[in-house]
Amino acid sequence: MSIGNSPEDERPFEDGRSSDGHEEEASPSVGRALQQARIAAGLTVDDVSSATRVRIAIVHAIEADDFTPCGGDVYARGHIRTLAKAVHTDPAPLLARYDDDHGGRPAPTPAAPLFEAERIRPERRGPNWTAAMVAAIVAVVGFVGFTAFKGGDSDSDAASQVTQGASPSASKPAAPKPSTTTATPKSDPSDSAIAAAPQDKVTVQVSAVDGRSWISAKDHNGRMLFDGLLKKGESKTFQDSSKVNLILGDAGAIQLYVNGKKIEDDFQPGAVERLTYTKGDPEVG
Incomplete structure (x- = not known):
């Protein structure tokens, strides 16, 4: 208990003044x-x-x-x-x-665990035993049918050999047809399917070129297109009829292509960026 001091005297100094009355x-x-x-x-x-x-x-x-x-x-x-x-x-x-x-x-920190506060956690559901049972039944029926089919083919082949005789020179195997498929050269990200995107849609390609980053992508209705960690070297492409909304956990690690054009924004390492792109971009919508 303080003797001779009122409660006001025991309160901390305010307005940036120290105990001797001088302004800090x-x-x-x-x-x-x-x-x-x-x-x-x-x-x-x-x-x-x-x-x-x-x-x-x-x-x-x-x-x-x-x-x-x-x-x-x-x-x-x-x-x-x-x-x-x-x-x-x-x-x-x-x-x-x-x-x-x-x-x-x-130091750089993995992005995915740090965004739990902003992510919508899906409800945890129990295992779907009905679907598992149906899948098991379909697998058993398919295996039985496949076994029966192979057995029938073996019997018919054996009967055909007995009827026609085993003559090695009776027929010659058909010569393999030359392949007409031409190899498709790999293209850069800017020349890929994103560059051939239809003009009436917005197409966004996200590539983790300088490290990994958590990303979230939604369409114009707010429906989640992707929510997870994009590892270094991985890419994701999103398409919508009018708008794609992005959240980049580490924007400095990401390279964007929007409607076939490279986005040249100078994103800083560790910066969180929230972006929206439309059919008229690459300018941010």
């Missing part, structure tokens, strides 16, 4: 700096969320210096860079301050 000159935190820049730019949290496609709850958390909802240091740095650009401030000092506060620049 420490630079603002990352979240506070982003909040001040947003207010100075005359923007609301809703404005920033709409411009960056970062959820409102995550914007509020970052401005409060809570980076837990980001899913890890790599993605927290990507969100800081995105928000800084939206409020017209230099992200470099903010990223340096974040690294100092969190033990230095993080």
Whole structure:
């Protein structure tokens, strides 16, 4: 118990003043700096969320210096860079301050486990025993029919040999016909099926050329086309009648071809990008 002090005297000092009454000159935190820049730019949290496609709850958390909802240091740095650009401030000092506060620049982290908060988890269903039983029955019936068919062919071949006699020179095997199939040369990604995509559709090819990245793709109705980890060297092609929506977990590792044309955007390693492409692109829709 404090003697001679009121409850007001025991409260922490506010308004950036130390115990001796002097104003502290420490630079603002990352979240506070982003909040001040947003207010100075005359923007609301809703404005920033709409411009960056970062959820409102995550914007509020970052401005409060809570980076837990980001899913890890790599993605927290990507969100800081995105928000800084939206409020017209230099992200470099903010990223340096974040690294100092969190033990230095993080090592690359696998993307798939870190996005569990933003992914829609499918319901876990039990095994479909009915389908398994039907498949087993079909397999047994097919095996029995195949065995009976092969047995009938063997019997008929033996009878034919007895009737005609085993004469090695009776007939000559037919000469194999020369193949008329020509080898199709491999083409670059820009010359593949994506380049021949119909003009009335939008076609997007995603290639992990510089590393692996989690990606999500939806059509214009919001139906999930793909949601998973794309390993280095792998590619996925998505097509829709009007629009394809993408989320790239590590945009710096991805190369995009839209409607047969290479996208030249300078995506940064570890940056989270949310993109929409339409039939009139390669400009982002």
